[in-house]
Amino acid sequence: MKQAELRPAPLPEGSAVERLAAIRARLAAAAARHGHRPPTLIAVSKGFEAAQILPLIEAGHRVFGENRIQETVAKWPPLRARHPDLELHLVGQLQSNKADEAVRLFDAIHSLDRPSLVEALEKACRRHGRAPRLFVQVNIGAEPQKGGVAIAGLPGLLELARGRALPVIGLMAVPPVDREPAPYFALLAKLARRHGLSGLSMGMSADYELAAELGATHVRVGQALFGLRPVSGPTR
Template identity: 65%
Template sequence: MIAIDTSPLADIRARIAHTADIAGRKASDIELIAVSKTKPATAIRPLIDEGQLSFGENRVQEAEEKWPGLPRENVRLHLIGQLQSNKAREAVAMFDAIHSVDRPSLIEALAKAMDAAGKRPDCFIQVNIGAEDQKGGCAIDDLPVILARARDAGLPVIGLMAVPPLDTEPAPYFALLAKLAKRHELTGLSMGMSGDFETAIMVGATHIRVGTALFGDRA
């Protein structure tokens, strides 16, 4: 049998489809976000040409510098990194989804920016699922208050986002995030990266954030 080379994108899509089938889910219900942070436009364009239409960036400024020179038709940009409140206006203008809503001051800034722009990107509440001091996200106990504030402010909250602690089994953390989402009547689950997205899909991820497996190691 002759081996057929496939692109990294085709391989990831095949793995998503296979895992979704095992989980009794539709692959079309899982949005693959290609995490293009730190990658140049020359590395992103081939994926767009291959049909990838969702990309994730960590920083507003980097996205503003990079994306004006890239095709944007039907492309969805996701802000997956921490967002400073003073960058809310730029984030609302640039992105179609913001995955790192985690505190009242940011909620207030985003609400004002959305009202001014007449644009309302999808929002995820980021949860510090492992209670790690170095990571963003609200504490689990604070989630009900943060979610209520966001909803009252008119933010279109569609789900929760989390990053499990490094070098630990991620499944229990993914399961906890899914439980929290269900409790608060949210259907979106932004969880799973290059090394664990298949586990995340099994638990119910609707958005997976894959960088290294698509672009290679970062410098």
């Protein structure tokens, strides 16, 4: 990969709806170059108000991502009441004591990473009679400051989750920010194949096209879609 390709993806000009169309086109083209289906675009709306999200909903987009339970509770129930076909993904870390709320609120959770969370999610799924689709988060770069199960611990965690009949559909990872992401995306895809998983949640604003080329089934895009966030916190 050329060094220029490691730079953050430019923000498409125009309205949020125009950005949405541009990103969808880029994803489709990137996936087609390697014979993949275009990944699901998760619009990461953390930090943005309903008024900024509504144009995308009105344009037909239905899949959104949030990082925090509290913000989701405050923002999404009115939107979902008006648009019951919306799909919400939790793309941030999940504390075990918040598993009950997460199961109630989200259609997919991308941050299963430890046995205690397996247990908490199993209990919550039984309590609510619903089971969000789950991605196991892998600490693909072995970074101590990041969440995710170590690669060596992945088989055991998957065995535990499957034994509890949790619907694990794929893996999620965030490569180190200062390194070329392609080898980490390729490694995640290899791990998913090894464990019989088809879902690959990988790629954010700076590298979603590369992720699509390497087989991502879900990309988590915030800044390239909404612009800079009005609140502090890591961008996606």
